[in-house]
Amino acid sequence: MNGHIVSPYLTFAYLIASVCFILALQGLSSPTHARRGNAIGAFGMLVAVVGTLILAGIIDYRWIAAGLIIGSLIGAAMSIWIPMTKMPERIALSHCFGGLAAALVGVVEYHHRGAAIDRFTMGALGLEVFLGFLTFTGSLMAFGKLQGLITGAPVTWKGQNASNITMFCAALVLLVLLVIDPSRSVLFYAMGALGLLVGVLAVLPIGGADMPVVISLLNSYAGLASAATGFALGNNVLIIAGALDGTSGFLLSMKMSKAMNRSFANVLFGAFGQVAPAAEGAGGPAANYNLATVEDAVGVLTASQTVIVVPGYGMAVSQAQHAVRELAQALEANGATVKYAIHPVAGRMPGHMNVLLAEANVPYDQLFDLDDINDEFSRTDVTLVVGANDVVNPAAKNNPGSPIHGMPVFNVEESRAVIVLKRSMNTGFAGIENDLFVQPNTMMVLGDAKKTLREFIAGVKEEAAA
Amino acid sequence: MANELLFGLFIFVLAGFLGHYVIEKVPPLLHTPLMAGTNAISGISLVGSLVAAGSGWGWTATLLGFIAVTCATINTVGGFLITDRMLKMFKRRGGKG
Numbered sequence: 001m002n003g004h005i006v007s008p009y010l011t012f013a014y015l016i017a018s019v020c021f022i023l024a025l026q027g028l029s030s031p032t033h034a035r036r037g038n039a040i041g042a043f044g045m046l047v048a049v050v051g052t053l054i055l056a057g058i059i060d061y062r063w064i065a066a067g068l069i070i071g072s073l074i075g076a077a078m079s080i081w082i083p084m085t086k087m088p089e090r091i092a093l094s095h096c097f098g099g100l101a102a103a104l105v106g107v108v109e110y111h112h113r114g115a116a117i118d119r120f121t122m123g124a125l126g127l128e129v130f131l132g133f134l135t136f137t138g139s140l141m142a143f144g145k146l147q148g149l150i151t152g153a154p155v156t157w158k159g160q161n162a163s164n165i166t167m168f169c170a171a172l173v174l175l176v177l178l179v180i181d182p183s184r185s186v187l188f189y190a191m192g193a194l195g196l197l198v199g200v201l202a203v204l205p206i207g208g209a210d211m212p213v214v215i216s217l218l219n220s221y222a223g224l225a226s227a228a229t230g231f232a233l234g235n236n237v238l239i240i241a242g243a244l245d246g247t248s249g250f251l252l253s254m255k256m257s258k259a260m261n262r263s264f265a266n267v268l269f270g271a272f273g274q275v276a277p278a279a280e281g282a283g284g285p286a287a288n289y290n291l292a293t294v295e296d297a298v299g300v301l302t303a304s305q306t307v308i309v310v311p312g313y314g315m316a317v318s319q320a321q322h323a324v325r326e327l328a329q330a331l332e333a334n335g336a337t338v339k340y341a342i343h344p345v346a347g348r349m350p351g352h353m354n355v356l357l358a359e360a361n362v363p364y365d366q367l368f369d370l371d372d373i374n375d376e377f378s379r380t381d382v383t384l385v386v387g388a389n390d391v392v393n394p395a396a397k398n399n400p401g402s403p404i405h406g407m408p409v410f411n412v413e414e415s416r417a418v419i420v421l422k423r424s425m426n427t428g429f430a431g432i433e434n435d436l437f438v439q440p441n442t443m444m445v446l447g448d449a450k451k452t453l454r455e456f457i458a459g460v461k462e463e464a465a466a
Numbered sequence: 467m468a469n470e471l472l473f474g475l476f477i478f479v480l481a482g483f484l485g486h487y488v489i490e491k492v493p494p495l496l497h498t499p500l501m502a503g504t505n506a507i508s509g510i511s512l513v514g515s516l517v518a519a520g521s522g523w524g525w526t527a528t529l530l531g532f533i534a535v536t537c538a539t540i541n542t543v544g545g546f547l548i549t550d551r552m553l554k555m556f557k558r559r560g561g562k563g
Contacts, residue, residue: 014513017510021507021510022484022488024503024507025485025488025489025492025500025503025504025507026488026491028492028496028499028500028503029488029491029492029493030493031495031496031553031556031558034496034499034553034556035550035553035554038499038503038546038549038550038553039550041503041506041507041546042506042546045506045507045509045510045512045542045546048510048512048513049512049513049516049542052513052516052517053516056513056516056517057517057521058516058517058520058521059520059521059522060519060520060521060522060528061520063519063520063528063529063531063532063535064516064519064520064531064532064535066532066536067515067519067531067532067533067534067535067536067539068535068539070536070539071535071536071537071538071539071540071543072539072543074536074540074544075539075540075541075542075543075544075545075547076543076544076547078540078544078548079543079544079545079547079548079551080547080551082548084552084555087498087552090502090548091498091501091502091505094502094505094540094541094544094545095505097537097538097540097541098505098508098509098511098537098538098541100533100534100537101509101511101512101515101533101534101535101537101538101541102511102514102534104515104518104530104531104533104534104537105511105514105515105518105531105534107530108518108523108526108527108530108531108534109514109518111523111526111527111530112518112523112524112527120468120470120471215501216501219501219504219505222505222508223504223508225511226508226510226511227478229511229514230474230478231471231474231478233514233517234470234474235513235514236474236477237510237513238510238511238513238514239474239477239478239481240477240478240481241507241508241510242478242508242510242511243477243478243479243481243482243485244481244482244484244485244488244489244504244507244508245504245505245507245508246482246485247481247482247485247486247489248485248489248500248501248504249501249504251486251489251490252497252500252501255494342494342495344494349497349498349501350494350497350498350500350501351494351495351496351497351498351499351500351501352498354494354495354496354497354498354556355498355499355552355555358552358555358556358557359555361555361557363557363558363559364495364556364557364558365558365559366559367495369493369494
């Protein structure tokens with residue numbers, strides 16, 4: 001291991017850890033095994049860390065102890081008290097820490113080994129530092145956007161793609177120069193600085209609705225940075241864990257971009273923030289929507305036997321998941337069956353809606369994916385759309401001019417009645433008109449989703465009692 | 467050195483394939499816990515941080531290593547805890563996990 005002392009026992013500990021990590025991911029194939037898998041993964045991590053502390057030739061434990069204690073306290077605090085609605089922010093922050101840790105290890109390794117470094121290690125270190133710092137600032141930007149510290153709207157400028165591609169190429173050139181002559185430390189630190197810059201500039205143009213893709217991609221980069229660390233240190237468990245994380249993030253971003261009908265190349269080059277065009281024909285059909293009162297909506301809901309709920313980011317913003325579940329229970333008490341239709345890109349990260357509904361005690365066998373439920377809308381009495389927009393826009397199917405044309409969406413308009421909960425009639429950042437809102441069978445109920453749902457619940461219970 | 471590179475690539479590519487097959491089986495229901503869990507796992511860079519912080523390579527290495535240990539520990543401890551907290555919430559009808 002490049003000058004470090006490698007004990008065979010340590011290698012064995014890393015093997016155990018690697019197996020545990022794979023079992024942890026395997027556990028996630030079903031919610032019934034997932035918790036046990038996670039515990040196995042944590043055990044593997046413990047074995048690897050304890051093994052390293054004892055067997056890796058460490059001579060000074062003071063700063064290590066400080067880091068482990070401070071990190072554990074912060075990590076535990078961030079996990080125990082953070083509300084589930086803040087999960088995308090939480091995940092963005094953890095990518096940020098992961099990227100920084102990998103990058104700093106790379107800097108230390110380069111600083112320590114100096115001119116004695118070989119070309120291969122140099123290549124790995126260069127990648128590690130570039131990807132690590134890119135993930136660090138990129139995730140910070142994503143966090144800022146999710147938290148509302150930076151505008152969630154896409155920020156675009158002229159020649160943006162050209163400059164991003166130029167910077168990627170510059171990083172590649174730096175890497176090649178470093179591999180040719182590892183002793184040029186200026187180039188190494190320039191590469192790190194470039195990573196920091198690319199992270200900022202690549203995420204800045206991205207709009208809030210594209211966050212699921214970005215977060216997945218940053219997940220992948222954090223993993224690749226870890227894998228590069230493994231190459232530089234000659235450490236197999238790092239390579240394996242990094243490859244697993246990298247693959248996972250990559251697969252998720254592919255799934256997300258597919259669910260938005262974007263090509264993966266489009267995603268990789270950060271062009272996705274720009275696709276959103278300016279609103280066309282403002283004030284057009286918006287005047288014809290069917291504004292409904294709470295009483296009208298309650299009447300439809302109580303008369304319905306089959307109900308599908310379609311949640312979107314608006315549910316998270318309004319923290320309405322508990323109210324959604326209470327309404328569903330009231331309707332079930334009324335004899336209706338309630339299902340939830342979850343779009344892959346609903347919310348701000350993969351699986352966002354599932355976690356929120358699980359938090360509100362919605363049984364997961366009531367949650368259905370796009371493909372599994374899309375045929376059922378035509379047999380459904382009422383569909384309740386809670387803060388979702390693009391994923392229920394029929395323009396994706398029948399308007400070739402629409403920016404979201406081709407994106408797989410729910411056939412919500414086929415259900416007998418549709419109730420849409422929406423904050424206001426603004427078209428939002430993307431500025432896309434939604435034809436669903438002007439259909440004759442659609443009722444729009446404007447206002448805060450949680451407040452409206454509470455009124456629905458009261459109304460439904462009243463009718464049931466009457 | 468070329469051998470070491472090839473051996474590392476070997477492991478990387480095979481682990482990537484394995485990851486692909488295992489992760490393809492994760493339902494969309496659990497995509498957020500998947501992300502949190504892989505985050506915790508990639509916090510394994512902690513072992514590299516430990517060596518950087520504790521090998522007596524001078525104060526720069528110790529300081530940067532200390533920051534790296536802190537960040538990586540946040541991710542491992544926090545990652546496994548929050549994944550567990552999320553997974554605990556997923557229940558079938560009738561309250562059974």
